[in-house]
Amino acid sequence: MPLRALLVVTVALCCNVAVAGLDEGLDALRRNDFATAAKELRPLAERGDAEAQYRIGLMYEFGKGYPQDKLQGIVWFKKSAAQNHADAQTELGIIYAIGDGVKQDDALAVAWLQKGATQGNATAQYNLGLWYAKGQGVKRDIAKAIEWMRKAGAQGMPVAQWKLGVAYENGEGVKKDPLLAYVNYAIAARGGNKEYIEYRDDIAKQLTPAQAKSGMATAEAWTVGQPMPTSIAAAGSVAGAPAGATATASAPVKTRCAASGSMGGERFTATHCVASLYNDQHSVAIWFNEDPITPAEAEAFQSSSYASGDKGGKPRTMATIMFCPGGGLAAASGAAVKSIDINTNHAKSPLVGIQRVVEAPRDFKVERMTGDVKPGGTLSGKITGSLDKTSFSFDFELTLPAKDAAAGLSCSK
Numbered sequence: 001m002p003l004r005a006l007l008v009v010t011v012a013l014c015c016n017v018a019v020a021g022l023d024e025g026l027d028a029l030r031r032n033d034f035a036t037a038a039k040e041l042r043p044l045a046e047r048g049d050a051e052a053q054y055r056i057g058l059m060y061e062f063g064k065g066y067p068q069d070k071l072q073g074i075v076w077f078k079k080s081a082a083q084n085h086a087d088a089q090t091e092l093g094i095i096y097a098i099g100d101g102v103k104q105d106d107a108l109a110v111a112w113l114q115k116g117a118t119q120g121n122a123t124a125q126y127n128l129g130l131w132y133a134k135g136q137g138v139k140r141d142i143a144k145a146i147e148w149m150r151k152a153g154a155q156g157m158p159v160a161q162w163k164l165g166v167a168y169e170n171g172e173g174v175k176k177d178p179l180l181a182y183v184n185y186a187i188a189a190r191g192g193n194k195e196y197i198e199y200r201d202d203i204a205k206q207l208t209p210a211q212a213k214s215g216m217a218t219a220e221a222w223t224v225g226q227p228m229p230t231s232i233a234a235a236g237s238v239a240g241a242p243a244g245a246t247a248t249a250s251a252p253v254k255t256r257c258a259a260s261g262s263m264g265g266e267r268f269t270a271t272h273c274v275a276s277l278y279n280d281q282h283s284v285a286i287w288f289n290e291d292p293i294t295p296a297e298a299e300a301f302q303s304s305s306y307a308s309g310d311k312g313g314k315p316r317t318m319a320t321i322m323f324c325p326g327g328g329l330a331a332a333s334g335a336a337v338k339s340i341d342i343n344t345n346h347a348k349s350p351l352v353g354i355q356r357v358v359e360a361p362r363d364f365k366v367e368r369m370t371g372d373v374k375p376g377g378t379l380s381g382k383i384t385g386s387l388d389k390t391s392f393s394f395d396f397e398l399t400l401p402a403k404d405a406a407a408g409l410s411c412s413k
Contacts (some may be wrong), residue, residue, distance in 0.1 A: 034065030070101025106137025191295030225376020266354025
């Protein structure tokens, strides 16, 4: 199998809103206006902004806004990585792992992946686990491989969860355990991946109906942000939880979304949603969509905070809101929400959509806002308002992802 196929590469060239000073450049990237992006981001990068340096590196790497020059991309990634930018460190690790524009170097790949993984980048954690499992660039250590896979899996990375299932099925680095293999496969299969579903269903043939029921209950009780299960829960309890913890106490929050209103006179309703989290700033983005959101789309939004207004060349009815539920703090509060970046699109009339920053209390009011703005935290809220010919009501209750988006809204404390 080619080395590239073994790697998970997570690169977001654009995103919706970013830290103060980068908004114009990142907004231009979102529009694929690379000339403007280069004009806005390059001065910031040259003044030492790590996020801008990372984005300029991506533009060189992929030939967007600049002639493709992988070596120049690496120069900018190194400037950003020197400032502990985890995504830049991870990108360098992958570049050296596959020899993309440079001589392939296992030792350097591991060194950069280690830096990104230590900072919590799930992609780096997964790939570092692979390197330890293969003994490539580092002494082979299955225990450490499993450790890094667990960290990536806990952040909701399906491929890492699947790898843990393989480890338990084959007894690699852990005691062979078909039931725990089933649990990990079941968690990985939540997104609908056909291969993971096949692995789950195949290993289930080795289990009794009671074992399968217990294993599925454990998988369903697990939520992003929790450690990956290492034991099967007794009746009424959750694997990995302290003695006495009940399934009810640790059960996942069910995502509930209800967005409605009018866009230029066109009514809209959206009952599907996904959230992204920019934990550095305690800001979130929520995408409300009229039609179901696919697992791949959800994963992309959680990484980039960006959702396209069309699918397959056809416009769709949707809205995204980006805001600071706690005003830059982890504890959500209605009084703390001063402004919201709102972006709407209507399938019947795409031109009636808006992209505006609305202000409280002039344009909207927060009827409810509670929760913890942190990886795996829960957020519940209701926001209503109107602007020109647009009216909106956003009502939601959801679990925030464990994995950080590449960028998000800047919040002032």
